[in-house]
Amino acid sequence: MKIRIYQINMGKDEKRVAYQGLDELERFQGSKEIDSGIYECVFDGEVDCKGLEDVFRKFNYERPDGYTGHSLSVSDIVEVVEAEDTDPGFYFCDPIGFKKVDFEPDKAAPYEKEVIRVLMVEPGKKAYEAEIGTTLSDIYKALDCDIFQNTFPFDDPVAFVCDDEGKINGSRPNRAIRDENGKIVDVIFGNFFICDSSSTSYKSLPDDMMAKYKEMYLLPERFVKINGEIYGVKFDPTRGEAR
Numbered sequence: 001m002k003i004r005i006y007q008i009n010m011g012k013d014e015k016r017v018a019y020q021g022l023d024e025l026e027r028f029q030g031s032k033e034i035d036s037g038i039y040e041c042v043f044d045g046e047v048d049c050k051g052l053e054d055v056f057r058k059f060n061y062e063r064p065d066g067y068t069g070h071s072l073s074v075s076d077i078v079e080v081v082e083a084e085d086t087d088p089g090f091y092f093c094d095p096i097g098f099k100k101v102d103f104e105p106d107k108a109a110p111y112e113k114e115v116i117r118v119l120m121v122e123p124g125k126k127a128y129e130a131e132i133g134t135t136l137s138d139i140y141k142a143l144d145c146d147i148f149q150n151t152f153p154f155d156d157p158v159a160f161v162c163d164d165e166g167k168i169n170g171s172r173p174n175r176a177i178r179d180e181n182g183k184i185v186d187v188i189f190g191n192f193f194i195c196d197s198s199s200t201s202y203k204s205l206p207d208d209m210m211a212k213y214k215e216m217y218l219l220p221e222r223f224v225k226i227n228g229e230i231y232g233v234k235f236d237p238t239r240g241e242a243r
Contacts, residue, residue, distance in 0.1 A: 005072065006042070022094055034103055043111070052086060052097075055078055121192050122191050126220070143192065144190070171191075174192065
């Protein structure tokens with residue numbers, strides 16, 4: 001099925017109709033008509049569902065990749081765009097089942113994919129600011145990997161998100177992690193990005209942290225092993241000069 005999901009923006013819900021059934025609309029807002037202008041689109045995509053009840057279960061228990069809303073609830077509206085066994089149209093999630101309704105999607109806030117600002121660091125390149133999506137597929141694409149991990153090498157509330165298998169899958173060595181004395185304690189292989197880790201989800205890197213880590217990791221490194229110890233030499237890829 002191809003669907004869109006619309007939920008009420010609580011900041012626009014002056015009549016407090018969120019989570020109310022169709023039969024309650026007139027009592028709360030003086031009209032049985034749905035106010036499309038207080039809704040926003042929170043999902044737009046394809047799901048492996050056979051009908052609306054499957055959609056309800058999926059968006060309550062599985063939370064598919066790319067979903068930015070809350071669990072599917074009463075007063076939400078599911079737009080069926082394409083489906084084998086369900087007619088296209090808009091369906092209101094009522095206390096019991098779904099009811100087909102009139103809805104004006106042009107009046108609702110459009111779907112906006114969540115993006116965050118990160119410091120992207122790639123082997124052999126200067127580090128740069130980038131905007132990436134927060135879905136799993138977006139992160140896999142940014143890192144060019146199949147599985148990733150978070151590391152927290154410093155006291156700052158930042159996460160280094162990198163290829164979990166970079167050291168064993170042939171990825172190139174990227175940047176060194178050094179201790180307070182400048183000694184290399186680890187080397188990250190493959191792409192990684194640095195983002196804010198002050199909450200349970202990835203967030204944009206604040207300006208001060210962006211400046212700090214961009215200075216630390218701007219230039220790529222070449223690594224050599226001398227007497228059993230690894231050393232990293234920074235170089236400017238635009239000039240090919242070691243520093």
